[in-house]
Amino acid sequence: MTDRKPLIAIPADARMLGAHLFHAAAEKYLRAVTEVVQGVPVIIPAMAQWLSCDDVLDRVDGILLPGSPSNIEPHHYNGSPSAEGTLHDPARDALSLPLIQAALARGTPLFAICRGLQEMNVALGGSLHQRVHELPGMQDHREDPEQPLDIQYGPAHEVEIAPGGLLADLLDQPRILVNSLHWQGINRLAPGARAEAVADDGLVEAFAVPSAPGFNLAVQWHPEWNATANPVSTKLFETFGDACRARMRSGA
């Protein structure tokens, strides 16, 4: 008998489409889960007022925290108010931030991408820079929205892999080339988090929480974009998938 496929929860963005509020996730994340993780993606509506963390975690084998154009509300990390016009998604904040803490405590495998990395850092007590490109000495980590998507999600800069960590173990190379589509970034890395990759301007671009009982990894770049065409991205999603399958088989 073959195993069932693991169920992978993807917290939704809450977005107005016309006159109605939708709970949505971009197809590229669903595709990475179906195609590379070999799992079944389940979009979790951003309705934390009616769904507890246990309602979700009792049923799923892993969590994928996707990127989003929206920013975390800065009061979650004692940040100064956002610039006027900043897109927020308080419903997603309310779902994701407690879910991250609960998933890490339970050992549910967790893979966090872009906004997901920022959420994981904030959920664990870290803080964010709101406009990395305006800081002296920092690179511009934003995409050019005028370019076609393949260029926006194309290779942008290298990151240095921290020796002795999870990524060093998985990838066995000192530097990798990543894409870059973000304004915000880690300011204070959360207590208990270990930097796994750092850009040349010093920005932490990946981290893990080694003391958590399950697989967990957060990356600032977008491995879900054409994941099967990039060996590093494939490896990250396959490793996450293996952790989800192991969790599922353990019956935890």
Ligand SMILES: N[C@@H](CCC(=O)NCCCC(=O)O)C(=O)O
């Ligand atoms: N808004 C934050 C997070 C950036 C991010 O997650 N971008 C992804 C955009 C859509 C997607 O590709 O899923 C920031 O700018 O830092």
